[in-house]
Amino acid sequence: MNILILGSGGREHTFAHQIAKSEMCNNLYVAPGNAGTEAIATNLPINVTDFKAIEETVLENKIAMVVVGPEDPLVKGIANYFSSSEALKNVMLIGPSERGALLEGSKERAKEFMAMYKIPTAAYESFTKESLDAGKKFLETLQPPYVLKADGLAAGKGVLILENLDEAKNELETMLSGKFGEASKTVVIEEFLDGIELSVFVLTDGKNYKILPTAKDYKRIGEGDKGLNTGGMGAVSPVPFADDSFMQKIEDRIVKPTVEGLQKENIDYKGFVFIGLIKVNNNPYVIEYNVRMGDPETEVVLPRIETDLVALLQATHQQKLDSIDLKIDSRAATTVMVVSGGYPETYEKGKEIKGTETIEDSLVFHAGTKSENGKLLTNGGRVIAITSLDENYKQALKKSYQNIEKLSFDKMYYRTDIGFDLD
Known part of the structure; x- marks a missing residue:
């Protein structure tokens, strides 16, 4: 089938990387994409909230599946746009309806939902x-x-x-x-909850669900989690402190009542639920819902999924997730984000990136990049994520950092302490 991914970051390059490996994918498109997606798919210069342009592209290229990366088009109702169109209603759109997307689009709505279904939160x-x-x-x-x-x-x-x-x-x-x-x-x-945070990702067809690998990301720009918040400076999966008994609490107290709540409210939800959690006295509490995969967590979660991603997404749309066996790589994955100097405040674009071709035994996911006149250039605050897999997160991090040393661009910056709080 022909597949379109909406978005331009590291998350979308990771989706493209996994989907391109599937025998079920014939032609892959990314809108608008980046220099990384350009190497494995066809980039299309379309804004992710320009639903009319997306519709024209889907029809012109006979797209069978659309995977929505960022939250904006979901909150603005792209799923409703597709389901209400005679020409698009048979296209498999991966993402919740506008009502479902309100779980991220409105903090107040999310809190009311949690209260209604007795989901633990502050x-x-x-x-x-x-x-x-x-x-x-x-x-x-x-x-x-x-x-x-x-x-x-x-x-x-x-x-x-x-x-x-x-x-x-x-x-x-x-x-x-x-x-x-x-x-x-x-x-x-x-109220402020004091504990250690983690993210749990769920893929649901609105009735059945699969719990994907856990992850912990690092949002602050500075070492030791100090300084301004960013979109994420790195991530680790699985989360070492989320043992089987803690994960059972998450499933029983949070995941099940969330999916059951969506059903009770007749919310059309075929996509990802990203549950931001905090562990307080060995109990899980929800900080927030997101209605799509996170970034940079996607860069450590998807590479650990061994099941064909397109098959998983197709089963999600067909409400047959219960018929799919989810296989997870037992190795740990880590990603470290390389960013532009000055990020998350003022930074310059257009710096030439060198060394990506020398990276070995790690995955290179582009976030803010573009190719111009044969050169790879920075085109955003977060530039490239280096993801590695190994027997444990420390070994995986060692590999990521060794490969990052092969990269260079003017004012390049990255945190050297991802995973510092996991011992």
């Missing part, structure tokens, strides 16, 4: 500009640090964790006054 309240005073009073009932979350999508920047009460009250006012635009018209304030 205590919370939601506030608008009209209830600002009540929000400030609620902050006074909490212990620091204070967690403020913009309700809508804010490009990963809408969560603030503050130690000072006055600062938290001021930030609440600023957010409700439009700091994050429409995204912070409502702000969720929740």
Whole structure:
């Protein structure tokens, strides 16, 4: 079949890498893609939220399956666009409906869903500009640090964790006054949970589900998880502290009630659920839902899946996931993200990248790259992810770091301590 992947990052290159290996895939397209996807697929210069252009491309290229990478088109209703179109309704779109995507598109909706289905999460309240005073009073009932979350999508920047009460009250006012635009018209304030975080990925057809490998990513720009939040500086899979008994708690208390909740509400959900969790006193709590795979977690999760990914996705769309045997590579996978100097703030693009062809025994996933006049150039903040597999995460990390030393571009930066907190 012909398959289209929407997106341009490391996540989408990883999807392309796995899908290109499948005997079920004839022609592979990525929109808009990057220099990495260009080597194994046909890149198409289409915006991921231009549904009309996507429709024309799907029909023109006889696309049978569309895999949606980022959250934006899902929250904006691409699944509904396909299902309501006579010409597109038989195309297999991997991603939830607009109602399903609200689990990521609205923090308030996600919290209400968790409360409804008794899924463990932090205590919370939601506030608008009209209830600002009540929000400030609620902050006074909490212990620091204070967690403020913009309700809508804010490009990963809408969560603030503050130690000072006055600062938290001021930030609440600023957010409700439009700091994050429409995204912070409502702000969720929740209690701070102290523990260690991990991500659990679930593939569901809305009825059945498969729990994919766990991962832990590292969001801060600086060593020791200090400094500004980024889109992710590296990841490890599996998570060593998530043993069988802890995973059973996650399945029983979180995964099952989540899928059952989607069913009870008649939500059309055929795709990935990314559950951001925190382990507190050996119990799992949900921090957030995402309705797609994470980045850079995809770069360590998908390479460990031995089952044909296209077969898995087809079974998801056909609601036959229970008939598929999910096989996972027992080795650990790690990825380290190489970024542009200055990221996540101001950085320059167009720096020539050298050394990718010398990398051995690791996977190279492009994130922010482009090819121009025969040269590979930086084209984003996060540039390249180097993923390695080995018997344990320490060996895999050693391999990733050895290969990163073969890469070079002006002001190149990466963290040297991915996995530092797993011992």
